[in-house]
Amino acid sequence: MTIAAHPTAAAPLQRSSVQHLPVNLFGAVMGLSGLSLAWRGASKVFGTSPAIADAIGVVAVITFVALAIGYLAKWRLYPAAVKAEFNHPIAGNFFGTITIAILLLSSVLGxxxxxxxQVVWTIGSVLTIALTYVIASRLFRGKGDPTHVGPAWLIPGVATLDIAVAGGTMPMAWAPEVNLFAVSVGAVMALVFFAMIFSRLVHHDPLPAGMVPSLIILIAPFEVGFLAYVNVTQHVDMFAALLFYFGLFLFVVLAAKVFRRSVPFAASWWAISFPMAALSNAALKYAHHADTGLLRIVAAVILALLTIAIAVLLVRTLHRLFTHRLLVG
Known part of the structure; x- marks a missing residue:
């Protein structure tokens, strides 16, 4: 008789529960919204049908509503679990995926x-600034563990940049000042966090396998920064180009480390979606500005990679959900 067959040695069945709904799944809404906006940009560069962007936008809205209902249920039924997740030095940063998702959905719904x-953008802006304040306040407590520093820190770090990404052309009289405030806070925090994360990756042990996909977040300050800067200034200049090209270079370097079969699939893989979406949107906007064949090819390749990546993530996530393996402890 084998050990696995022995009744006392059999592993206990894990029950699927909303208690185990991870907040980082809101990264799916970020990725889907970014993909929708990318295909909308592709309609200007390549003449693709706007219906593609519309269909993906509908999926993004439905995904957000489903996750919001689920996480509110978790908050009501298991408040201690939500509090522990929010106060966690790593997982707590993923609450930024909720506020960024709202900001990006404002562009989809707009x-x-x-x-x-405009209403959704205003709500998202208030929540994003409030969360950034909380995260920044935590840093000044001191005595932080260097091993807790990771790419996820950049999520609330670049969150305010997304205020300008989604609201760079908002017509309200007060919107331009909010966008400038958001860019100033986001740019400085992103640079500080990027330096801390870079130092941790160079001088400490490699990231655990489950956190490896989050390495792609390192391109976010540059590509989201590109989009925020261009949306606020309303033109593409050399500084914007420098941001885009360094983010592209960093993506090529990190992709070889992230996209490996040895890295197991988990909800944390959604961390790759929005940085890639930001890169795709930036590439399309830059290609539209430069209007060269090479940049059009680069933009098309990145859009194809983004579309394939999100399709795979969506299928694998739904498969784990329906096989009761997604919401287990």
Whole structure:
């Protein structure tokens, strides 16, 4: 008789529960929203049908509603679990995925209703600034563990940049000042966090396998920075180009380390989606500005990679959900 067959040695069945719904799954909304916006940009560069962006946008909205209902249920039924997740030095940073998702959805919804887009953007901006304040306040407590420093820190670090990404052309009289405030806070925090994370990656042990996909987040300050800067200034200049090209270079370097079969699939893989979406949107915007064949090819390749990556992530996540392996401890 084998050990596995012995009734007392059999592993206990784990029950799927909303208690184990990870906040980082809101990264799926970020990725889907970014993909929708990328295909909208592709319609200007390549003449693709806007219906593609519309369809992906609908999926993004549905995903956000489903996750919001699920996480509110977790908050109501298991408040201690939510509190522990929020206060965790690594997982707590993923709450930024919620506020960024709201900001990006404002751009998706704004294509159908300007008023609705403005309302959602305002809500997202307030929540994003509030979360950034909380995260920044934690840093000044001191005595932080260097091993807790990781790419996830960049999520709330670049979050305020997304205020300008989504609201660079908002018509409200106060919006330009909010965008400038958001870019100033996001740019400095992103640079500080990037330096801390870079130092940790160079001088300490490699990241655990489950955190390896989050390495792609390192391109976010440059590509989101590109989009925020261009949206606020309303033009593409040499500084914007420098941001885009360094982010592209960093993606090529990190992709070889992240996209490996040895890295197991988990919800944390959604961390690759929005940085790649930001890179795709930046590439499309830069290609539209430069109007060269090579940049169009680069933009097309990145958009294809982004679309394939999110399709694979969505299929694998739904498979784990329906096989009761997603929401287990």
């Amino acid at each position: 294509a159908y209703s300007e008023t609705l887009g």
